[in-house]
Amino acid sequence: xxxxxxxxxxxxxxxxxxxxxxxxxxxxxxxxxxxxxxxxxxxxxxxxxxxxxxxxxxxxxxxxxxxxxxxxxxxxxxxxxxxxxxxxxxxxxxxxxxxxxxxxxxxxxxxxxxxxxxxxxxxxxxxxxxxxxxxxxxxxxxxxxxxxxxxxxxxxxxxxxxxxxxxxxxxxxxxxxxxxxxxxxxxxxxxxxxxxxxxxxxxxxxxxxxxxxxxxxxxxxxxxxxxxxxxxxxxxxxxxxxxxxxxxxxxxxxxxxxxxxxxxxxxxxxxxxxxxxxxxxxxxxxxxxxxxxxxxxxxxxxxxxxxxxxxxxxxxxxxxxxxxxxxxxxxxxxxxxxxxxxxxxxxxxxxxxxxxxxxxxxxxxxxxxxxxxxxxxxxxxxxxxxxxxxxxxxxxxxx
Amino acid sequence: xxxxxxxxxxxxxxxxxxxxxxxxxxxxxxxxxxxxxxxxxxxxxxxxxxxxxxxxxxxxxxxxxxxxxxxxxxxxxxxxxxxxxxxxxxxxxxxxxxxxxxxxxxxxxxxxxxxxxxxxxxxxxxxxxxxxxxxxxxxxxxxxxxxxxxxxxxxxxxxxxxxxxxxxxxxxxxxxxxxxxxxxxxxxxxxxxxxxxxxxxxxxxxxxxxxxxxxxxxxxxxxxxxxxxxxxxxxxxxxxxxxxxxxxxxxxxxxxxxxxxxxxxxxxxxxxxxxxxxxxxxxxxxxxxxxxxxxxxxxxxxxxxxxxxxxxxxxxxxxxxxxxxxxxxxxxxxxxxxxxxxxxxxxxxxxxxxxxxxxxxxxxxxxxxxxxxxxxxxxxxxxxxxxxxxxxxxxxxxx
Numbered sequence: 001x002x003x004x005x006x007x008x009x010x011x012x013x014x015x016x017x018x019x020x021x022x023x024x025x026x027x028x029x030x031x032x033x034x035x036x037x038x039x040x041x042x043x044x045x046x047x048x049x050x051x052x053x054x055x056x057x058x059x060x061x062x063x064x065x066x067x068x069x070x071x072x073x074x075x076x077x078x079x080x081x082x083x084x085x086x087x088x089x090x091x092x093x094x095x096x097x098x099x100x101x102x103x104x105x106x107x108x109x110x111x112x113x114x115x116x117x118x119x120x121x122x123x124x125x126x127x128x129x130x131x132x133x134x135x136x137x138x139x140x141x142x143x144x145x146x147x148x149x150x151x152x153x154x155x156x157x158x159x160x161x162x163x164x165x166x167x168x169x170x171x172x173x174x175x176x177x178x179x180x181x182x183x184x185x186x187x188x189x190x191x192x193x194x195x196x197x198x199x200x201x202x203x204x205x206x207x208x209x210x211x212x213x214x215x216x217x218x219x220x221x222x223x224x225x226x227x228x229x230x231x232x233x234x235x236x237x238x239x240x241x242x243x244x245x246x247x248x249x250x251x252x253x254x255x256x257x258x259x260x261x262x263x264x265x266x267x268x269x270x271x272x273x274x275x276x277x278x279x280x281x282x283x284x285x286x287x288x289x290x291x292x293x294x295x296x297x298x299x300x301x302x303x304x305x306x307x308x309x310x311x312x313x314x315x316x317x318x319x320x321x322x323x324x325x326x327x328x329x330x331x332x333x334x335x336x337x338x339x340x341x342x343x344x345x346x347x348x349x350x351x352x353x354x355x356x357x358x359x360x361x362x363x364x365x366x367x368x369x370x371x372x373x374x375x376x377x378x379x380x381x382x383x384x385x386x387x388x389x390x391x392x393x394x395x396x397x398x399x
Numbered sequence: 400x401x402x403x404x405x406x407x408x409x410x411x412x413x414x415x416x417x418x419x420x421x422x423x424x425x426x427x428x429x430x431x432x433x434x435x436x437x438x439x440x441x442x443x444x445x446x447x448x449x450x451x452x453x454x455x456x457x458x459x460x461x462x463x464x465x466x467x468x469x470x471x472x473x474x475x476x477x478x479x480x481x482x483x484x485x486x487x488x489x490x491x492x493x494x495x496x497x498x499x500x501x502x503x504x505x506x507x508x509x510x511x512x513x514x515x516x517x518x519x520x521x522x523x524x525x526x527x528x529x530x531x532x533x534x535x536x537x538x539x540x541x542x543x544x545x546x547x548x549x550x551x552x553x554x555x556x557x558x559x560x561x562x563x564x565x566x567x568x569x570x571x572x573x574x575x576x577x578x579x580x581x582x583x584x585x586x587x588x589x590x591x592x593x594x595x596x597x598x599x600x601x602x603x604x605x606x607x608x609x610x611x612x613x614x615x616x617x618x619x620x621x622x623x624x625x626x627x628x629x630x631x632x633x634x635x636x637x638x639x640x641x642x643x644x645x646x647x648x649x650x651x652x653x654x655x656x657x658x659x660x661x662x663x664x665x666x667x668x669x670x671x672x673x674x675x676x677x678x679x680x681x682x683x684x685x686x687x688x689x690x691x692x693x694x695x696x697x698x699x700x701x702x703x704x705x706x707x708x709x710x711x712x713x714x715x716x717x718x719x720x721x722x723x724x725x726x727x728x729x730x731x732x733x734x735x736x737x738x739x740x741x742x743x744x745x746x747x748x749x750x751x752x753x754x755x756x757x758x759x760x761x762x763x764x765x766x767x768x769x770x771x772x773x774x775x776x777x778x779x780x781x782x783x784x785x786x787x788x789x790x791x792x793x794x795x796x797x798x
Contacts, residue, residue: 001625001651002564002595008507008657017465017663044458053671054453059443061639061675066416096495096643099665108407112511112533128664134511134533165401196401226400240460242670244495252400258407264416265527266498271641272452272671276460 011131015124015357016370022340023351031344034383036371037353039174039322043239043294045276046287052279053272064271066263068094068247072278076247079281083206085219085230091251093259094269094277098204098233098246099125105229105248106133108258109198110165116200117159118168119151121175121324121358121365123202126168138164139360144326144368147315148176150184156191166198167191169218172205175358175370176324177317179209182216189221197227198255204233204246205320207288210296213318225251236321238280239291243273295321298373298380305384306371309391311399314371322372324355324365330396332356332369338394345389348382367398406530414523414756421739422750430743433782435770436752438573438721442638442693444675445686451678452671463670465662467493467646471677475646478680482605484618484629490650492658493668493676497603497632497645498524504628504647505532507657508597509564515599516558517567518550520574520723520757520764522601525567537563538759543725543767546714547575549583555590565597566590568617571604574757574769575723576716578608581615588620596626597654603632603645604719606687609695612717624650635720637679638690642672694720697772697779704783705770708790710798713770721771723754723764729795731755731768737793744788747781766797 016037023033067073073089080087095101110116112134118126120139130137138159142148156167167188172179180188192199201218209215218228233246248259299316303323306314311328329335333354340349355368373380391397415436422432466472472488479486494500509515511533517525519538529536537558541547555566566587571578579587591598600617608614617627632645647658698715702722705713710727728734732753739748754767772779790796 001653002508002597004653004657005506005508005510005513007510008660011657011660011664013660014465014663040461042459045460049460050455050457053455056449056452058449060441061444061448061641062439063640066413096669097665107404107531109401109404111404111406114404125664125666128660132506132661132664133531198401241462242460242667244667244669254400254403258403258410261407261410261412261527262531264413265410265524265531266496266502267524268641268643270495270643270669270672272675273669276671 007131007134011128012124016353019336019340019351022337026340026349030347032348033340034348034350034375034379034386036375036383037351039236039372039374040241041236041239041321041374042376043291045240046238046280046283048282049238049240049276049280052275056272056275061271064268064274066268067092067260068269069274069278072274075278075281080249083217085217087249087251091249091256093248093256093263094274095246095248096269097235097244098202098231099129101231101246101248102126102200102202103129103133104259104262105200105231106130106135107262108255110135113163114165115161115163116166116168117156117164120360121355123170123174124357127360136163137360141361141364142176144313144315144324148173148178148324150180150187153187153191160195164195164197166200168200168202170202172208172319174205174320175322175355177320177322179213179215179319185216185218185221188218189224192227193224199224199228200231201228202231204236207237208295208321209319210299211318219249229255234277234280238283240276240280243276244270245273245277295373298377301377302371302373302380302384309388312391321374322370324368324370326367327369327391328397328399329367329391329394330398332365332367334396335394336369339390343390343393345386348386350383350386350390406533410527410530411523411756415752418735418739418750421736425739425748429746431747432739433747433749433774433778433785435774435782436750438635438771438773439640440635440638440720440773441775442690444639445637445679445682447681448637448639448675448679451674455671455674460670463667463673465667466491466659467668468673468677471673474677474680479648482616484616486648486650490648490655492647492655492662493673494645494647495668496634496643497601497630498528500630500645500647501525501599501601502528502532503658503661504599504630505529505534506661507654508628509534512562513564514560514562515565515567516555516563519759520754522569522573523756526759536759540760540763541575543712543714543723547572547577547723549579549586552586552590559594563594563596565599567599567601569601571607571718573604573719574721574754576719576721578612578614578718584615584617584620587617588623591626592623598623598627599630600627601630603635606636607694607720608718609698610717618648628654633676633679637682639675639679642675643669644672644676694772697776700776701770701772701779701783708787711790720773721769723767723769725766726768726790727796727798728766728790728793729797731764731766733795734793735768738789742789742792744785747785749782749785749789
């Protein structure tokens with residue numbers, strides 16, 4: 001048989017899906033599995049989006065413009081202008097999810113062998129896109145003891161080589177829930193300017209900021225128009241992950257012209273998804289108020305429940321809908337598998353994502369899990385109670 | 400400003416879109432432009448697909464399985480079984496268009512610097528996907544004088560090096576309309592087996608075969624289960640290019656497991672598109688009879704009209720809905736631009752794709768254009784009349 005590619009062999013399996021066979025078998029045993037492992041919200045998609053789809057009046061589902069419908073890009077530009085991000089529709093390419101936006105950005109800015117620095121733990125698929133594009137991720141460790149705040153700028157500078165082309169951040173952060181402060185974003189701005197690098201900012205959780213904290217976008221940095229590349233998505237904002245619509249945004253015309261060639265190669269983003277995405281921009285403000293209240297209640301409940309458990313610690317996440325918790329176990333990976341395979345409490349069990357998969361440095365995150373608070377409070381209650389009992393019963397307990 | 404990637408700079412602009420500014424300006428002058436440059440059919444999407452979308456009853460538009468809905472994959476497996484392609488749902492990954500299927504295949508099977516052989520002229524985006532993946536395309540020339548039939552196997556063997564990992568074909572072919580015979584596919588089968596390579600077969604035009612010719616799929620080859628990788632799409636079959644749904648199909652479990660890691664990285668294919676694609680499998684047979692009749696009438700009319708023009712030659716395409724025509728001009732590129740910029744006949748003009756963009760070998764296709772017969776007969780009549788007049792008036796005419 002012909003050989004597979006080395007990069008294909010190197011591609012990691014998704015850390016949030018590795019345990020799927022065990023959750024399937026738990027379900028086969030009749031157990032209720034609480035899914036805290038994946039960022040699939042249970043919040044309804046806005047009616048305006050669903051209705052736009054139900055009312056489509058098209059005879060031929062044609063390719064759209066490779067950059068996406070102009071009407072959508074114009075309306076989306078308005079959304080950004082309203083949050084003081086000064087772009088017009090020519091600074092936007094509609095993509096197939098935020099994933100494709102990052103692929104276009106990597107392919108447009110980096111050649112195989114070149115490097116990006118990413119604070120770890122980070123969204124595991126950044127690694128996959130890097131491998132697909134042949135680029136190298138240099139992790140810089142943020143620590144649970146520091147609440148996952150930005151590592152010191154000197155630490156970044158130590159990692160910069162002549163192959164370094166940029167820094168990637170996710171703000172608010174998946175998997176930590178950390179919200180970067182304006183001061184931190186400005187520090188990143190200084191360093192990318194000083195070393196003439198790109199700043200790739202993934203801001204798909206922009207609307208999910210808690211405790212009165214304000215989101216400061218990398219696009220708010222003055223004088224960095226050539227450096228900042230924003231990736232975005234409608235998935236979480238409107239709870240419509242399945243529409244697969246994102247966007248690549250930059251004031252750097254050369255980057256956008258190059259990304260456009262990659263966009264043309266794949267012809268166009270999905271038509272129906274664009275219709276839903278465009279309609280979603282008319283979502284009434286009450287929707288977001290409701291979503292905000294729901295998430296903050298969930299977060300408060302969950303963080304409190306976790307920190308009350310003996311030997312468990314998690315910082316208070318200020319954004320997104322994830323937290324990383326440190327558990328008193330020998331190995332979070334073994335523990336997560338054990339909970340699904342060998343444990344039940346009132347015929348329930350929980351599925352979490354072992355955090356080691358979000359670190360690029362081997363050995364880190366051994367005792368940590370990522371938990372997504374994407375379930376209703378009642379379900380979260382059951383899930384937390386189950387987790388507490390599991391920790392007490394786990395044979396590999398370790399403080 | 401930070402530098403762009405070399406691969407980004409190397410990415411070609413789409414050959415079918417280069418002339419867009421000229422067609423826009425022709426439209427601004429009030430001229431009717433007949434679009435023969437792009438494979439966007441005017442055929443209505445089947446009602447079953449549109450209705451499935453109009454009747455969706457979902458509260459949350461969630462991610463689907465990364466390989467696509469199981470129900471869709473099972474039904475699609477049945478479609479293949481009905482055309483004697485022996486696959487089940489585990490041999491299928493639903494992708495975002497045929498484009499993504501080819502990207503997954505390239506990334507799973509080839510590392511940067513490795514090579515594929517592709518008969519030219521070929522679908523220009525194969526080049527783009529190759530550049531994005533860092534792989535090298537070795538073109539093998541098929542000639543208009545031979546009706547674009549498969550080059551001799553000895554010619555392939557001359558191109559094979561220790562870096563060659565596979566051969567890519569498109570059957571029926573875009574841009575030539577050539578339908579490979581069973582004997583030709585068997586020859587390709589022999590050579591990929593002998594040299595232990597992959598055969599990447601893009602069969603998105605499978606249903607578009609004329610004159611009683613039967614499609615012989617690379618998947619029909621016996622004993623080549625580990626070698627053959629099929630890419631497919633619903634775009635042309637059901638005239639629903641905008642849904643962005645394709646598929647990667649192979650009996651090679653290792654390839655599929657590797658492709659699945661790339662699929663997981665981008666989370667899932669579009670939900671609405673999958674709903675339309677799945678529903679499209681219930682398209683009644685009359686739809687295809689109607690489409691077939693329409694295309695064969697268009698083809699016959701157009702080929703006849705072209706070959707009647709003084710100095711023009713085109714072979715009779717047996718599949719897809721394109722043909723390559725050789726024109727009596729100094730440069731098809733200049734001619735196509737001139738027709739849009741400086742010519743009108745009854746206030747009409749035509750847009751064609753200069754064929755040079757479909758050849759990887761510099762200098763080839765200088766006098767050739769690709770013409771898509773995706774317009775109604777009446778429009779084709781006007782378009783052909785306009786082309787005839789343009790050829791007569793063109794200052795760079797050359798026999």
